[in-house]
Amino acid sequence: MRKIWIILLVLLMFSGVASAKVEYFYMENNTGLNFMNGYYLIEVIDIKKADFFAIVNLTSDGQSNRYHIRSESSSISTYPWNRINDINASFFTDNSFRMGIDYPDNWSAPVKYTISSATGTKSDSSKVPIIVVTKSVEETDINVGDIIEIKIKTTNTGNETASGVTLTEYMPEGFIRATGSRFPPVVKEKLEPGESDEIYYALEAVKAGTFTIEPTKIEYGTGRKESNSITITVSREVKEKSQLVTEIFIDDNDVMTGDLINMVVKIINNGNASAESVLIEGSVPKGLELEEGDLRQLYKKIESGEYESYSVILKAVDGGNYTVRLKTSYNDDTVGFATSSETISVTKKEKNPVDYWYIILPITGLIVGVVLFTMNRHKEYRY
Amino acid sequence: MLNILLLGVGQCGNRILDSINREAFGGGVVSKYYGKQKFVSNVQTMAINTAVNDLKELRFTKSRDRIHVPYLHGVGANRNVGKDCFENNKELLLRAIEERGDFDVAFVIASASGGTGSSFTPPLIEAMKERYNYNVYGIVVLPFREEGSIYLQNSIFCLKDLMAGSGDGTIIADNEFLKNLGKDIQAAYDGINQTIAQRFLFLLKALDSEMMMVTDLGDFKTVMASGSKLATIGYGEASNNLTIKSTIKQSVSHGGLLFQLDPYKEATRAMMIIEGDKKYLNVNDITTEVDRLSSDIGHVFKGVLLRDGVMPRVLTVLSIGASVELDKLFDIGVQAIGKEQVKKEQIAMQNQSISDKLEGLQPLY
Ligand SMILES: Nc1nc2c(ncn2[C@@H]2O[C@H](COP(=O)(O)OP(=O)(O)OP(=O)(O)O)[C@@H](O)[C@H]2O)c(=O)[nH]1
Ligand SMILES: [Mg+2]
Numbered sequence: 001m002r003k004i005w006i007i008l009l010v011l012l013m014f015s016g017v018a019s020a021k022v023e024y025f026y027m028e029n030n031t032g033l034n035f036m037n038g039y040y041l042i043e044v045i046d047i048k049k050a051d052f053f054a055i056v057n058l059t060s061d062g063q064s065n066r067y068h069i070r071s072e073s074s075s076i077s078t079y080p081w082n083r084i085n086d087i088n089a090s091f092f093t094d095n096s097f098r099m100g101i102d103y104p105d106n107w108s109a110p111v112k113y114t115i116s117s118a119t120g121t122k123s124d125s126s127k128v129p130i131i132v133v134t135k136s137v138e139e140t141d142i143n144v145g146d147i148i149e150i151k152i153k154t155t156n157t158g159n160e161t162a163s164g165v166t167l168t169e170y171m172p173e174g175f176i177r178a179t180g181s182r183f184p185p186v187v188k189e190k191l192e193p194g195e196s197d198e199i200y201y202a203l204e205a206v207k208a209g210t211f212t213i214e215p216t217k218i219e220y221g222t223g224r225k226e227s228n229s230i231t232i233t234v235s236r237e238v239k240e241k242s243q244l245v246t247e248i249f250i251d252d253n254d255v256m257t258g259d260l261i262n263m264v265v266k267i268i269n270n271g272n273a274s275a276e277s278v279l280i281e282g283s284v285p286k287g288l289e290l291e292e293g294d295l296r297q298l299y300k301k302i303e304s305g306e307y308e309s310y311s312v313i314l315k316a317v318d319g320g321n322y323t324v325r326l327k328t329s330y331n332d333d334t335v336g337f338a339t340s341s342e343t344i345s346v347t348k349k350e351k352n353p354v355d356y357w358y359i360i361l362p363i364t365g366l367i368v369g370v371v372l373f374t375m376n377r378h379k380e381y382r383y
Numbered sequence: 384m385l386n387i388l389l390l391g392v393g394q395c396g397n398r399i400l401d402s403i404n405r406e407a408f409g410g411g412v413v414s415k416y417y418g419k420q421k422f423v424s425n426v427q428t429m430a431i432n433t434a435v436n437d438l439k440e441l442r443f444t445k446s447r448d449r450i451h452v453p454y455l456h457g458v459g460a461n462r463n464v465g466k467d468c469f470e471n472n473k474e475l476l477l478r479a480i481e482e483r484g485d486f487d488v489a490f491v492i493a494s495a496s497g498g499t500g501s502s503f504t505p506p507l508i509e510a511m512k513e514r515y516n517y518n519v520y521g522i523v524v525l526p527f528r529e530e531g532s533i534y535l536q537n538s539i540f541c542l543k544d545l546m547a548g549s550g551d552g553t554i555i556a557d558n559e560f561l562k563n564l565g566k567d568i569q570a571a572y573d574g575i576n577q578t579i580a581q582r583f584l585f586l587l588k589a590l591d592s593e594m595m596m597v598t599d600l601g602d603f604k605t606v607m608a609s610g611s612k613l614a615t616i617g618y619g620e621a622s623n624n625l626t627i628k629s630t631i632k633q634s635v636s637h638g639g640l641l642f643q644l645d646p647y648k649e650a651t652r653a654m655m656i657i658e659g660d661k662k663y664l665n666v667n668d669i670t671t672e673v674d675r676l677s678s679d680i681g682h683v684f685k686g687v688l689l690r691d692g693v694m695p696r697v698l699t700v701l702s703i704g705a706s707v708e709l710d711k712l713f714d715i716g717v718q719a720i721g722k723e724q725v726k727k728e729q730i731a732m733q734n735q736s737i738s739d740k741l742e743g744l745q746p747l748y
Contacts, residue, residue: 093645374416383439383446
């Protein structure tokens, strides 16, 4: 077993050097790949399923040449076709196969297209499907970490059903698939005349810069359409923002029932813009009582670098450990964040801890039970 | 409720079995500490291996379900050694199986290419068929093609044994075909194991459920026994935009299968299980799609499991007839044997020429 791993590792390392950039494309008869706006073209001429090879035409610099490709990579040595390193073909069916291409890292992904055969011969053009595809987003000016939802709308404006509709969508640079979203999106396979289909997918911006979401390509029968492309500007820094921190100070955290506790709350703006509509809320834990003041406070505005504070007086009424929790929300954080005071422990004056055994005993029992159960499970699965 | 026995043999089989146990717990890493396995049936699992370290690696298979066949360090990918080892330990294994009671159906999971799994599985199935009268199926994993000539050889002989044997059929999954499930080998293994586990659990659930249209163990048996006695599984899941029609299509498409197959041309029988909420399951659509498939391949058994609020899922079991990919595998397997042969001859020649050169000579000091 060990040996095999080593062999596999070595194999992986070697193949890593030679084919780090191998990409696979499913190709049918009469389709081609266009690299860098015509800089390099690969066109499928024939698929020989029975003999496991395909004939392709490579074109670059205005010169074309035919190659037979198989499942072993054939490296290409003649200029200008050697602008790609390697090409191979596998997974044959009658009319398609998988083409692996090792092309330079600095090329962008190719565009797949259909080789136009002598068209215009069909005269019954009275009934045709015509697909119109558009692509849109709500916001084109976003920040790193933001998620955008892309909407692709396909409409059949023709007078015939479009069937076998497929869609090609490329992942734009600077984005990754947002979790939970489906990529690539899938289009309805059949569109009746007049029918339209809307599909959505979401991307998350991971890099600052200006990025283009390439046109969506739609193919149906012999028809091909492209949507508009979309340019998105992703900025690195979040804009000017306020940032509040709330602190709670307590003059005594170890008290007896009946004692008073002084509590001061301080709200500091550490951000570089003023915070507005600042709301502090909270409730007094049971065991304590509000003697004076109000936990809830509202400030219209706290300037950047400034702070506000208020104080309340609490009274300990019942034994136990308590914390006061406050929630602060404001214009730049409408959800709000929580702040807890340190724990205030209140000792009951007359009663002693033995009185709590009726709680402590069953809880300890429960914990012991859970631990024993887990240990038993562990033993069952240990080998 | 059915009684089902799952055996995982060899490292690959053990790990897929462990994956099944894990998925049955719900899939979480610590799920075994609080969860309960949600098998519909009474399922017994057993991991069998010659390598004790492989057994130690398992996490979700009970220790009493791990059976070590003592044989030093595994059988080192040699099927002849493996078969001997099996014969010597046959009684031990069958006794361990019998201790678990009687079953309605059993599955043996292994890789076709390693040593232990590949060589134990065919004779184990043989022995079980001889002694018990329940159906025994194989679930066999084919190797990455770059794993070398020994693995390729082992695979084709293991498949041959299974096709010729008296087992009731074998489901194949192909590491090579599924390698995109992970970035590196480890991740691919995990991904493949999980995929197999999830589909298998779906299959088990379906075999043991009341369905709207009936498929059951009998139909499964018919599908598995047809063609070359090899079958594979396809799976499709509806999400936002997928209708039940496209979900069915997905389950028999390249992206849904466990093995490179053109179902419309290369499958000989099929069984299709559709699960989901009634509101998503348009009977006409289902019938159209199923008819399309059955007009190409003959009979398609179908079963529908109604589940409130669940998006449709489709699982298809396809028996494999004449298959281009299998042919290719056998071809490269044969080539691999040729290569090994040449290597052996070269070594023999070299040994011969060394002893010729040294003929009559003595070391001098
Ligand atoms: N899908 C999958 N394949 C695996 C896994 N582990 C090993 N394999 C494949 O299984 C084959 C090797 O077989 P193993 O099961 O490791 O061998 P074994 O049966 O334990 O045999 P020996 O170790 O030789 O006694 C190779 O083709 C591996 O790619 C796994 O976890 N998942
Ligand atoms: Mg092993």
